[in-house]
Structure formats: structure tokens, C-alpha cells
Amino acid sequence: MTVESTARSTDTPEHPHTWVVAAEIIVDESVARVADFRGSFRTKTQQRIDALDTYCRACRRPYAAVVGGDCAAAIDNRHLIGGDQSVRAKRKTPAPPPAGAKIVPGGKFTRYGLKAYVSGVSRPPV
Secondary structure (H helix, E strand, O other), X not given: XXXXXXXXXXXXXXXXXXXXXXXXXXXXXHHHHHHHHHOOOXXXXXXXXXXXXXXXXXXXXXXHHHOOOOOHHHHOOHHHOOOOOOXXXXXXXXXXXXXXXXXXXXXXXXXXXXXXHHHOOOOOXX
16 A cells, blocks of 8 residues: 555545546447337447546536546535526616507417417427
8 A cells, every 4th residue: 555545545525526427339220229218228248438528427527627626516506507696697688679669469379289280380390
């Protein structure tokens, strides 16, 4: 046991990260069908998988940026909501219409159900 490994083992963060790896795996059509249906699939033994990205599952920060430190999501979730909300810029209010403008109400349309599909509101573009 060296001094370096002892220092590393005693310097564990109070709020550890949960590391995940985003990966890309080439599969055949039958495995793709199962993965699409079930949301998971099994790989063959000793299959090499290329890692696209390694990051913390909770705080969504890359491994190289936060390794050895505490997980920000375990402490507070401000990093996910854009920081401290008391100092952020407020939403802009829409400008009022110009003087003399007349607002004409539009027609009503259904966004759900068969009528919406037939009228093309919810139908995917062709």
C-alpha cells in the first residue's frame, strides 16, 4: 500500500457521484426490435462497447470536470434550474398592441381525437 493510494482512499467525497456511460452499440435487426419493444436487450459476452460520454447520472456533469468532488445534485439542484432564481433576469412581458389595433378572435380547433387527426393538427407530416 503506497502513500498515494492511502490518500486517495481517505479523501472520499461526502456526496459521491453516480457515474454512467453513454454508449453506442451496433446490433442486428432482431436485437433492435427487442430493444425497441422492451427498452432493454442483452449483449454477447465480452462485447467491446464504445463509450461516447461519461457523466454523473444525478448532476449531469462530465467525469473530467467533477471527478473527486461532491455531487451537486446531492447537495442542491440549483445547477439544473439555472442557478439562483432570485438573481436571474425575469421574463419579459409582451409589448401591448399598437394604438388603434383591433384584435380579431381566431377560430377554435380541436387538438385531440379524431377531428384533430382528420384536420391535420396531430397528424405527422408526410
